[in-house]
Amino acid sequence: VELFNASTVHPGILMPIGGAEDRKANRLILRRFVELACGTTAHIVVIPTASNLPDTAALYSQIFRDLGVHDVRVANPTGRQLANDPDFLSIFDGATGIFISGGDQVKLMSVIGGTAMSRTIHRCYRAGGVVAGTSAGASAISEHMIAFGRSGAAPSQRMVQMGTGLGLAPHLVIDQHFSQRDRLGRLTTAILYCPDRVGVGVDEDTALILRGDNTAEVIGAGSVTIIDLSALEYTDVHSTKGHNPINAVGVRTHNLRAGEQFNFNNLELIEVVEAIAV
Amino acid sequence: VELFNASTVHPGILMPIGGAEDRKANRLILRRFVELACGTTAHIVVIPTASNLPDTAALYSQIFRDLGVHDVRVANPTGRQLANDPDFLSIFDGATGIFISGGDQVKLMSVIGGTAMSRTIHRCYRAGGVVAGTSAGASAISEHMIAFGRSGAAPSQRMVQMGTGLGLAPHLVIDQHFSQRDRLGRLTTAILYCPDRVGVGVDEDTALILRGDNTAEVIGAGSVTIIDLSALEYTDVHSTKGHNPINAVGVRTHNLRAGEQFNFNNLELIEVVEAIAV
Numbered sequence: 001v002e003l004f005n006a007s008t009v010h011p012g013i014l015m016p017i018g019g020a021e022d023r024k025a026n027r028l029i030l031r032r033f034v035e036l037a038c039g040t041t042a043h044i045v046v047i048p049t050a051s052n053l054p055d056t057a058a059l060y061s062q063i064f065r066d067l068g069v070h071d072v073r074v075a076n077p078t079g080r081q082l083a084n085d086p087d088f089l090s091i092f093d094g095a096t097g098i099f100i101s102g103g104d105q106v107k108l109m110s111v112i113g114g115t116a117m118s119r120t121i122h123r124c125y126r127a128g129g130v131v132a133g134t135s136a137g138a139s140a141i142s143e144h145m146i147a148f149g150r151s152g153a154a155p156s157q158r159m160v161q162m163g164t165g166l167g168l169a170p171h172l173v174i175d176q177h178f179s180q181r182d183r184l185g186r187l188t189t190a191i192l193y194c195p196d197r198v199g200v201g202v203d204e205d206t207a208l209i210l211r212g213d214n215t216a217e218v219i220g221a222g223s224v225t226i227i228d229l230s231a232l233e234y235t236d237v238h239s240t241k242g243h244n245p246i247n248a249v250g251v252r253t254h255n256l257r258a259g260e261q262f263n264f265n266n267l268e269l270i271e272v273v274e275a276i277a278v
Numbered sequence: 279v280e281l282f283n284a285s286t287v288h289p290g291i292l293m294p295i296g297g298a299e300d301r302k303a304n305r306l307i308l309r310r311f312v313e314l315a316c317g318t319t320a321h322i323v324v325i326p327t328a329s330n331l332p333d334t335a336a337l338y339s340q341i342f343r344d345l346g347v348h349d350v351r352v353a354n355p356t357g358r359q360l361a362n363d364p365d366f367l368s369i370f371d372g373a374t375g376i377f378i379s380g381g382d383q384v385k386l387m388s389v390i391g392g393t394a395m396s397r398t399i400h401r402c403y404r405a406g407g408v409v410a411g412t413s414a415g416a417s418a419i420s421e422h423m424i425a426f427g428r429s430g431a432a433p434s435q436r437m438v439q440m441g442t443g444l445g446l447a448p449h450l451v452i453d454q455h456f457s458q459r460d461r462l463g464r465l466t467t468a469i470l471y472c473p474d475r476v477g478v479g480v481d482e483d484t485a486l487i488l489r490g491d492n493t494a495e496v497i498g499a500g501s502v503t504i505i506d507l508s509a510l511e512y513t514d515v516h517s518t519k520g521h522n523p524i525n526a527v528g529v530r531t532h533n534l535r536a537g538e539q540f541n542f543n544n545l546e547l548i549e550v551v552e553a554i555a556v
Contacts, residue, residue, distance in 0.1 A: 080473075080510060106471065106516035114474030114507070144422060144442055147471055162440040163471030164422055193384065193425055193441030195358075196392030229392070232358060238384035 010212040011128035014168055018176045018202035018222065019102055019135030023063055029207045029220050030063055036209070037097025037130045040068040045075050045095045049111050050103030050136040060099055075117070083115035092120045095129055102135030106147050106163055109140060118166055125168055138176045138202055143167030144194050146175055149186035155237075155246040160186040162193070169210060171264065175201045178225060184253075191227050192237040192248055198264065199227030206258075214264045218256045226254040228267050288490040289406035292446055296454045296480035296500065297380055297413030301341055307485045307498050308341055314408045314487070315375025318346040323353050323373045327389050328381030328414040338377055353395070361393035370398045375408045378415030384425050384441055386418055396444055403446055416454045416480055421445030422472050424453055427464035433515075433524040438464040440471070447488060449542065453479045456503060462531075469505050470515040470526055476542065477505030484536075492542045496534045504532040506545050 013036055021029045034042055044064050048056035057074040064072045075091045077083040092098075098121055100108070112118050125131045133141050145165030152159070173194060175187040178201035191199040202208060203222025210216040218224045233250035240246045254269070256262060261270035291314055299307045312320055322342050326334035335352040342350045353369045355361040370376075376399055378386070390396050403409045411419050423443030430437070451472060453465040456479035469477040480486060481500025488494040496502045511528035518524045532547070534540060539548035 104516045110470070110473060110513055110516055113472070118474065144440075158436070158439060161436060161471070162422075164474055167474075192388075193439070194391070195388060196396065196442055196445075235388055238382045238388055 010126050012125040012212045013130040014125070014141055014210040015130060015132035015207050016138035016141050016174045016176070016200065016202050016210070017132060017134035017207040018138065018178055018204045020177070020180075020204035021134055021207070021220070022205055023059070027063065027067065029205065031067055032207070032209070032219060033097060033099065033130060033132045034064060034067045034069055040070065042069045042096045043071040043073070043094045044069055044097040044099060045073050045092055046099050046101065047075050047137070048101045048103070049076050050105055050108035050140070051101045052103060052107075056101045056103070060101060064099075077111055077117060080111060080115055083112045083117040086116070089117060089120050092124055095124050097130045097132070098124055100131070100133035100137030100140060102137060105136040105139040105145060105165065108136060109145070109163060109165060113164060121166060122168065131168055132207070135176050138174050140165040141168045142172055142174045143170035144173055144197060146173060146186065146190055149183075149189075151182040152185040153182060154185045155189040155192060155248060156185060156243055157240045157246060158243050159189040162190060171197060172200050173197045175199070177204055179203045179222060184225065188227055188248065188251060189246060191229055192235055192246060195229045195232065198267065201225040201227070210264070215270060216262045216264060218260045218262075219258050222257070224256045226256065226262065226267070228252040228254065230267060288404050290403040290490045291408045292403070292419055292488040293408060293410035293485050294416035294419050294452045294454070294478065294480050294488070295410060295412035295485040296416065296456055296482045298455070298458075298482035299412055299485070299498070300483055301337070305341065305345065307483065309345055310485070310487070310497055311375060311377065311408060311410045312342060312345045312347055318348065320347045320374045321349040321351070321372045322347055322375040322377060323351050323370055324377050324379065325353050325415070326379045326381070327354050328383060328386035328418070329379045330381060330385075334379045334381070338379060342377075355389055355395060358389060358393055361390045361395040364394070367395060367398050370402055373402045373407055375410070376402060378409070378411035378418060380413030380415060383414040383417040383423060383443065386414060387423070387441060387443060391442060399444060400446065409446055410485070413454050416452050418443040419446045420450055420452045421448035422451055422475060424451060424464065424468055427461075427467075429460040430463040431460060432463045433467040433470060433526060434463060434521055435518045435524060436521050437467040440468060449475055450478050451475045453477070455482055457481045457500060462503065466505055466526065466529060467524060469507055470513055470524060473507045473510065476545065479503040479505070488542070493548060494540045494542060496536050496538045496540075498536055500535070502534045504534065504540065504545075506530040506532065508545060
């Protein structure tokens with residue numbers, strides 16, 4: 001359980017997106033996803049299962065076709081039986097990119113958690129595929145997954161409900177719509193209950209590109225906030241009652257904007273694009 | 279993430295105990311722990327960090343000495359710095375058995391989660407050691423760990439709060455004091471949020487002996503209840519509001535008493551000691 005020091009570097013890429021990514025103008029994030037998935041020769045599978053909207057699959061399929069991809073497929077299992085059906089899962093044959101939509105991450109995991117479809121996604125990723133998830137889809141990249149919670153800047157008891165996600169990035173707890181929905185408190189609370197994990201809060205129209213060697217780059221309009229408990233000195237998370245605020249001393253946060261490169265192996269910046277050491 | 283099909287069978291043993299194990303009469307469970315840890319030649323480390331009582335370490339140390347073990351040590355780090363200190367961790371050198379006390383699993387994990395001490399426990403276990411945990415200590419054997427929750431037989435929303443445990447049994451979510459504190463609802467709720475895991479509810483004075491090949495045996499006075507979602511047909515866990523009851527159709531439970539052998543690889547009984555097929 002050396003969560004940060006995976007001995008197996010592989011060519012797969014993860015892209016948690018904070019939701020509300022630009023879909024009409026420059027489409028920087030979706031364009032980058034397509035590029036990383038081999039551009040016009042990409043084989044992309046859209047998973048709209050988290051969404052309750054009828055047109056989610058069509059929306060993203062059209063965008064990826066507009067960006068030049070010929071082979072765009074949809075995998076939307078209606079239940080766990082289909083998510084375990086080898087014939088159904090042939091949709092993923094040769095996939096170079098998998099895009100998981102927004103919606104409700106608990107709905108998504110209720111259908112695909114622990115199924116052959118989940119294992120197929122892992123195999124595509126490990127083989128060098130790109131797995132992007134926006135909003136609920138970003139959360140589901142985590143292993144210890146935020147299901148839902150309350151807004152607010154400071155951690156407090158019972159602020160966040162957890163489930164399990166796909167576990168593609170088992171060492172990270174990923175949150176989304178991060179600044180826009182005031183989620184620092186809930187992510188900090190989640191991490192205080194999981195001191196072996198690192199928190200990653202992704203703003204809207206922002207993404208983290210996480211490579212198989214555990215290094216990452218920020219792209220898009222907003223920030224990625226990293227919550228790091230490696231220097232935690234004190235917390236009363238275990239004894240705080242009711243919905244009261246939780247003490248936590250020594251929480252480190254890192255706010256990174258587009259262009260910054262971060263190394264999750266040692267929790268340090270790789271290269272400072274433009275800043276001063278203070 | 280083939281949680282049930284670990285390719286690496288190893289000689290380690292886990293013993294989640296449901297709390298309130300007999301400490302004065304026959305001491306069947308604690309005696310079995312000592313036997314599995316090499317009997318009188320065992321090197322046992324007691325971890326009392328979950329407990330707020332001052333005499334927990336002394337209590338268990340005396341019991342293990344009474345059972346004939348000469349080498350009983352205590353590892354009770356006062357903070358995360360000590361839990362990362364190689365000199366302190368030499369307590370674990372040559373350990374054949376590790377015993378994690380009851381108390382509060384969140385307190386325990388706040389101190390040792392993600393530290394070198396956690397990795398040391400993993401190494402002892404993988405090398406063939408026995409790791410037993412009672413009450414809070416049993417919960418901490420899980421990876422996706424129940425932190426606290428409400429009582430009740432049926433699953434309901436916001437019934438259970440989750441954190442991360444040691445992850446020695448990453449495929450199981452372990453609960454304790456199970457029948458005595460009416461915890462079927464909270465364990466079912468936890469598992470509905472983690473459909474890739476199996477729930478294990480351990481009664482008081484009862485233990486599961488889980489071998490490195492993922493087979494297990496029940497010992498002690500009560501039952502072990504296994505909650506298995508492999509045949510789940512329907513749930514509305516994602517859309518249930520407030521603290522309302524959650525629908526779940528097709529939850530399988532298995533109630534096993536002392537002597538029963540269960541295979542967690544295929545979620546089947548290995549041998550029926552005394553029962554009728556119905």
